Amino acid sequence: MNEVVDEAGWDVEPGDEIEPLVQAVGRLLKVCRESAGMRAADFGEVMGYGEDMIRKMERGQRIPRPEFLDRADDVLRAQGHLKAFKRDMEKARYPxxxxxxxxxxxxxxxxxxxxxxxxxxxxxxxxxxxxxxxxxxxxxxxxxxxxxxxxxxxxxxxxxxxxxxxxxxxxxxxxxxxxxxxxxxxxxxxxxxxxxxxxxxxxxxxxxxxxxxxxxxxxxxxxxxxxxxxxxxxxxxxxxxxxxxxxxxxxxxxxxxxxxxxxxxxxxxxxxxxxxxxxxx
Structure with a gap:
């Protein structure tokens, strides 16, 4: 699947103080995906994105959009744990x-x-x-x-x-x-x-x-x-x-x-x- 720039999120600025939080959200995303028994490729297909984009978000190299977290929470049945970071990721999207x-x-x-x-x-x-x-x-x-x-x-x-x-x-x-x-x-x-x-x-x-x-x-x-x-x-x-x-x-x-x-x-x-x-x- 072709990935469109800026559709799933934004690149993390190196050295930004928000970087550790983005990495923590990425790790949580990975834990929720694995707990749901989904491979990155399968999860990406459901979400409409390529496996590489999913991997980047899980490594904290890409800031997920709030709406991405919203849907991911439902797909992975994360019980609101991903949705809880929507406001933080909204703020993180800006330089x-x-x-x-x-x-x-x-x-x-x-x-x-x-x-x-x-x-x-x-x-x-x-x-x-x-x-x-x-x-x-x-x-x-x-x-x-x-x-x-x-x-x-x-x-x-x-x-x-x-x-x-x-x-x-x-x-x-x-x-x-x-x-x-x-x-x-x-x-x-x-x-x-x-x-x-x-x-x-x-x-x-x-x-x-x-x-x-x-x-x-x-x-x-x-x-x-x-x-x-x-x-x-x-x-x-x-x-x-x-x-x-x-x-x-x-x-x-x-x-x-x-x-x-x-x-x-x-x-x-x-x-x-x-x-x-x-x-x-």
């Missing part, structure tokens, strides 16, 4: 850096984000992010691309949190004009921006290209503020692009973002700007 970012965003009560080259990941539609990630070089493998897209889409759950965090986005005009994918992809992306911008806990502002004298020339800025008064941030321009939590460094980023925010169009003006850009497509 390590995406999991870390999602954890920070999940704890934040306020997010401040300035983008000068691309739309922020939380603002992107699935087709836009897929087209954008496909331009990166070296190119992602189909499996890695799917994991990145899935990871970004999962982060968008922040919009459904209750209570909702306060979200502030400032986007350079060029990020609204670049036809990533094609014109129709951009059109649907701008329509999505209008929907997001109207959420009561979101402030979306546009920085017109004509306003050149602001401190955003150093690159992206992101600040995440937490309920206990601590914060984390990063920028392309300083600190080697690494996340920082030092109060002095955070004050610098806060100052820059405040100036950028003040010089951008107001949220109302920005809505009108996006509507105009949409009408020009």
């Amino acid at each position: 390590k850096k995406v999991r870390e970012l999602a954890d920070l965003e999940g704890r934040a009560v306020e997010l401040l984000m300035y983008g000068n080259h691309n739309l922020h990941g939380l603002l992107q539609t699935e087709e836009y992010m897929r087209a954008l990630l496909a331009t990166w070089r070296p190119a992602y493998t189909p499996d890695a691309l799917e994991r990145m897209v899935a990871g970004r889409m999962a982060r968008k759950s922040i919009f459904g949190r209750s209570p909702a965090p306060e979200l502030s986005f400032v986007q350079e005009e060029v990020t609204l004009r670049r036809p990533v994918g094609d014109t129709m992809v951009l059109r649907r992306q701008l329509e999505h921006l209008l929907e997001v911008a109207r959420l009561p806990f979101v402030e979306l502002q546009v920085m017109p290209t004509s306003r050149a004298n602001h401190p955003g020339t150093g690159g992206r800025i992101q600040l995440l503020k937490f309920g206990d008064g601590t914060a984390a941030g990063r920028t392309d321009g300083d600190f080697g692009g690494r996340p920082v939590s030092n109060p002095r460094q955070l004050r610098l980023l806060d100052l820059r973002y405040g100036i950028i925010r003040a010089q951008a169009l107001t949220p109302g003006e920005s809505l009108a700007f996006i509507e105009q850009a949409l009408g020009e497509l």
